[in-house]
Amino acid sequence: MNKGDNAWQLMAATMVGLQTIPGLVILYGSMVNKSWAINSAFMAFYAFAAVILCWAAWAYRMSFGEEWVFFVGKPAVALDEKFLLGQAFLGAFPTATMVFFQGVFAAITVVLIGGSLLGRMNIRAWMLFVPLWLTFSYTVTAFSIWSPNGWLAKRGVIDFAGGFVIHLSAGVAATTAAFWVGPRAEKEKETLGSNNMIVALGGAGLVWMGWSGFNGGGPFAVNTVASLAILNTHVCAATSIITWLIFDTFHSGKPTVFGGIQGMITGLVCITPAAGIVQGWAAILMGFISGSVPWYTLMVVHHKIKLLNKIDDPMAIFHTHAITGTLGGILTGLFAVPKLCRLFYGVPDWEKYTGLLYGLQNGSTHAGLKQLWIQLEAIAFVVIFNVIITSLICLGVRGIVPLRVVDALEVGGDIGMHGEEAFALCCSEDRDNSKFENVKRNRIYDTQDFQSSVDESSRTMTVSESQMV
16 A cells, blocks of 8 residues: 555545535535524534545445445444454555545535525434435446446546536436415515625535545545646636636626635536546536536526426535536536546556547547437436435435424524524624714725724723733
């Protein structure tokens, strides 16, 4: 085993974990109405903890262990010393490292689903949904695509770091769950808006930089493919952001921070299945497509389709993950470079892992068409399977506890759900009587500056008085 590879893999796993806590915790908590900030952030926080526990207890070996029936892995614990300290099924590091690395991927997938359920889902229903979806949906998709024993893996599907397993799965499951949970109350929709966009940018930045570990850890080694994957990731994300902002400007007359965050996410999602096996020019082209097509589906198409209008998706997970994950999988089938695929997969089989454009160029058109068809097969499998399984899970949970909060709690938000306030210094009605005089508006940071009403002569303080203040 290799100490350098092990160190990088642990670092990459930690970076992916930081994308979720605090990354998505901050992003979710700041992108919703202030009355739902705690609940939105806590949904992500809880899901991470629940997934890690279930992952070590049974889900890891369901995803990467022995085949049980067709595309379902056999559940078993991943806790004993002999198993954890042995070499992982891929990579030159212990299995314990692989369990942690794959565990944070599983965790962020479930957290992404929560982005479509903010502002109305019963926290008790969410606490049941998380382990059930991990067990019956995520493990099956991961086993089929990433496990050496998976049927799509044997077919030769290309998913470098989770375009199908994570983003497409999360996008489809989130949309399906949002349909069953139902929309937010009209009052909540009317007051829709970020409670702190500056903080939201901080959370988005953690997600963006954490993607170096997300895609850079894909090769399971410190090698040239990892370097290429990281560079392509950021090039694609930057291109997507600029593209989205340009479309925003032409559409509404000005660029928006929300649009920039969405463009960042679509760029990162689109490049994920192809990060280390495409050229830099392809990363730029994928960034342009991921910044334009999801923008169009969100800003134009969404309002014209009745079914989408009925589905309340606060974080636009359908467009940023389902649509973009599909785009990424298809574009991977077009732009995958055969030689880079050989480096990544470590196989001499030139009949697999050939992008269609290179197949046309090299006289291997059949191999290129076959690869594109396999990508489409994977998309169809992930979409159909997740719609069915997520629906069954939601119906099962609904038979135990209500999927959504009752109206009284919905109006109360965090106070009704948790008995806590995110902004205790500014949101409590009991504190409204405490008012400062001479209020001035600071338009740059959207805060308020307060001055005492005392006269100039009384403003001089001693050093000790100043320190006390």
